[in-house]
Amino acid sequence: MSKVFNYGADHLTAGICIDIASGKTKGLINGHTADRVRASWREVEKIVHAHHPVYGINTGFGPLCDTRISEADTSLLQSNLLKSHSVGVGKPIPAEIAKLMLITKVHALAQGYSGIAPETLERIIWHIDNDIIPVVPEKGSVGASGDLAPLAHLFLPLIGLGEVFAGGNRLATSGILSAHGLKPLVLGPKEGLALINGTQFILAxxxxxxxxxxxxxxxxxxxxxxxxxxxxxxxxxxxxxxxxxxxxxxxxxxxxxxxxxxxxxxxxxxxxxxxxxxxxxxxxxxxxxxxxxxxxxxxxxxxxxxxxxxxTDNPIIFNAEDTISxxxxxxxxxxxxxxxxxxxxxxxxxxxxxxxxxxxxxxxxxxxxxxxxxxxxxxxxxxxxxxxxxxxxxxxxxxxxxxxxVPTSLGQEDHxxxxxxxxxxxxxxxxxxxxxxxxxxxxxxxxxxxxxxxxxxxxxxxxxxxxxxxxxxxxxxxxxxxxxxxxxxxxxxxxxxxxxxxxxxxxxxxxxxxxxxxx
Structure with missing residues (x-):
């Protein structure tokens, strides 16, 4: 019987991470962690309804951080983010590395400071457990603002786009989701940014x-x-x-x-x-x-x-009144x-x-x-x-x-x-x-x-x-x-x-x- 690791609660090491990827250890979200994740998600909803500007929730990204986004468009903003930032080039990284990216991202999001929806976290874990691993190009990240391009490719499958490795084959995500009776997710406010902001490409x-x-x-x-x-x-x-x-x-x-x-x-x-x-x-x-x-x-x-x-994402949500970029x-x-x-x-x-x-x-x-x-x-x-x-x-x-x-994002990301x-x-x-x-x-x-x-x-x-x-x-x-x-x-x-x-x-x-x- 495999060992159990509690995402967002237990201490993760390189060895445990590799064991989760190989199936020797099973990663789970326990009840306490699920409550913490859900509470953070609700704090983001409060921010949206309050109309107070918080980066990436109701503003644009990078040099567009001063552009306000309407409450009605906060969800569309997140799916647009995944699509526009999927600019990676080159060969795919090894599937094991992409799987390690998924595992490390789940553990970071599960700590309850990112405003991710519990359903989104569960879908990522479904990819890990079923060894359905997104195709991620090897080049395109500058290693700040998070590994934006590779992480965008990593999470395109959540919205039904991109490709995955499954059963030794490289396949379109849409067909895989249909085969398993699943529908693409509709990302809520902050979710796209929480997914692609982070160091999980470097870390994997x-x-x-x-x-x-x-x-x-x-x-x-x-x-x-x-x-x-x-x-x-x-x-x-x-x-x-x-x-x-x-x-x-x-x-x-x-x-x-x-x-x-x-x-x-x-x-x-x-x-x-x-x-x-x-x-x-x-x-x-x-x-x-x-x-x-x-x-x-x-x-x-x-x-x-x-x-x-x-x-390692941004902004960090302590509560609706206390966020830090x-x-x-x-x-x-x-x-x-x-x-x-x-x-x-x-x-x-x-x-x-x-x-x-x-x-x-x-x-x-x-x-x-x-x-x-x-x-x-x-x-x-x-x-x-x-x-x-x-x-x-x-x-x-x-x-x-x-x-x-090399400075990027019109100088907003200048180092x-x-x-x-x-x-x-x-x-x-x-x-x-x-x-x-x-x-x-x-x-x-x-x-x-x-x-x-x-x-x-x-x-x-x-x-x-x-x-x-x-x-x-x-x-x-x-x-x-x-x-x-x-x-x-x-x-x-x-x-x-x-x-x-x-x-x-x-x-x-x-x-x-x-x-x-x-x-």
């Missing part, structure tokens, strides 16, 4: 990034440990005493994990008294580099969790952490590429290009070209979108966050990072085979065996793209991390830690 990308980057950080430590074993590097730099002298939370965690992963390894123990004084930075500084990326992830997670439980819709608080996380993700790829290069050099007892037949065979020469290309592509994506602003671009770029970098990690896994597994008959620890050996169940040892040249794609799948489908968890003993802190979880 952040929620998914919290999960994806956390997985990538975990993979970085595991694969980095395998590379260290292949290169016969030292585990001494992971001594807890060293990191207590510079106690960044992420650094200490990575050092502890690497120490645990490598403890009692035959490979490590075989060269304790060798004359190598210290390893290259890409091995020795994993706690500092991976740890710095973890610190950035922690910041993103914290900011995302605050945003998940915030009210503010700026809670501005995406800057999320845009900067997303740009920070983008750099953090790119750096994981950067250091992984250096380890690939190191393993191909023919140092520390490894054959050049990790093949005994270099010359006739190129061995693992060219996969590192791919990591180099991906690393450089990631560098070009690291320019912070949040550092830019915007561009956080929507920050969110999308972060996922492009993670896409590239996952391929870089697949290539490092190819190199690390090959390097470890040259250390036989020595073995590593049970966790690392289990990961090596998983790789070898999909990709055989490289004797002769072959189409390495096939190997890379196989290993990429191991990383992205969670098999690698599942193997780690299933192998670790109860007293080992490998992947589970309260600070570094997504819940």
């Amino acid at each position: 990308f952040a929620v998914k990034a919290v999960q994806r980057l956390n997985d990538a950080l975990n993979a970085a430590d595991i694969i980095g440990a395998m590379s260290l074993e292949g290169l016969m590097g030292s585990a001494r730099p992971f001594d807890a005493r060293l990191h207590q002298l510079r106690p960044y939370k992420g650094n200490k965690f990575v050092a502890k994990r690497l120490h645990t992963l490598l403890k009692d390894s035959e490979i490590c123990n075989s060269h304790v008294n060798c004359d190598r004084v210290q390893d290259p930075y890409s091995l020795r500084c994993m706690p500092q580099v991976h740890g710095a990326s973890r610190n950035a992830w922690l910041h993103l997670k914290e900011m995302t969790e605050i945003e998940l439980n915030s009210v 503010g700026g809670n819709f501005h995406g800057q608080p999320m845009a900067i952490p997303l740009d920070y996380a983008t750099i953090a993700a790119a750096e994981l790829g950067n250091i992984a590429d250096r380890r690939c290069y190191l393993m191909s050099e023919g140092r520390y007892g490894l054959p050049k290009l990790l093949t005994h037949n270099a010359g006739l065979h190129s061995g693992l020469m060219i996969p590192q070209y791919t990591t180099a290309a991906l690393v450089t592509e990631n560098k070009t994506l690291c320019f912070p979108a949040s550092a830019d602003s 915007v966050s561009m956080g929507s671009i920050s969110g999308r770029k972060l996922h492009q970098v993670i896409d590239n990072l996952e391929y870089i990690q697949a290539i490092e896994l190819l190199y690390a597994s090959q390097a470890m085979d040259f250390r036989r008959p020595l073995k590593s620890t049970p966790v690392i050996e289990a990961c090596h065996q998983l790789v070898r169940s999909k990709v055989p040892f490289i004797d002769d040249d072959r189409i390495f793209a096939d190997d890379i794609n196989q290993l990429h799948q191991l990383i992205t489908n969670g098999e690698l991390l599942t193997t780690v968890n299933n192998t670790a003993t109860a007293n080992q802190i490998i992947l589970n830690d309260d600070d570094f979880g997504i819940y």
Whole structure:
């Protein structure tokens, strides 16, 4: 039986949000929350009847905020808003991201400060529960005044317009509603504005990034440990005493994990008294580099969790006599952490590429290009070209979108966050990072085979065996793209991390830690 989450009442995290989207948790509106939503909706009705000007309820929008709207037209104003603001372009965002937008919007509206009608909230939840997800173009938001264009597309289906993904197909909303015996909603005063004002496009990308980057950080430590074993590097730099002298939370965690992963390894123990004084930075500084990326992830997670439980539309309705037109819709608080996380993700790829290069050099007892037949065979020469290309592509994506602003709305909205671009770029970098990690896994597994008959620890050996169940040892040249794609799948489908968890003993802190979880 699935768990239950009470929209507008319980505390939402990235993990819970993803669980609602996947069907592991069911989101509900409880009675107390429903009463609060209904009370806010009635306050908006009072404003309409009182004829006191309140932005977006009986006035125009943006630079038209001084234009008064008649009581009779307050509903038409809202449906016009959804249509006129649906100006997104480009490919549709993934359906999962659009579903996360719906979930995060419901939680914000259900807090009772937005004047949304209970029936409108129920219809959005119907879309979530039935996996009928609006089609939302990827481009068009500047990340302030809310994610206007994507949110307008997200809620066109409420008024019978736009398209949805249903049952694996892209369909017109009108046909889907008819098939389920439903009619388009007639939006009341303030509802259209409440729907499209907010940061849910930025936020949905952040929620998914919290999960994806956390997985990538975990993979970085595991694969980095395998590379260290292949290169016969030292585990001494992971001594807890060293990191207590510079106690960044992420650094200490990575050092502890690497120490645990490598403890009692035959490979490590075989060269304790060798004359190598210290390893290259890409091995020795994993706690500092991976740890710095973890610190950035922690910041993103914290900011995302605050945003998940915030009210981000405008104006805020406290009651009919107390409304505030503010700026809670501005995406800057999320845009900067997303740009920070983008750099953090790119750096994981950067250091992984250096380890690939190191393993191909023919140092520390490894054959050049990790093949005994270099010359006739190129061995693992060219996969590192791919990591180099991906690393450089990631560098070009690291320019912070949040550092830019282009005025909009005839200057009324004269500073915007561009956080929507920050969110999308972060996922492009993670896409590239996952391929870089697949290539490092190819190199690390090959390097470890040259250390036989020595073995590593049970966790690392289990990961090596998983790789070898999909990709055989490289004797002769072959189409390495096939190997890379196989290993990429191991990383992205969670098999690698599942193997780690299933192998670790109860007293080992490998992947589970309260600070570094997504819940």
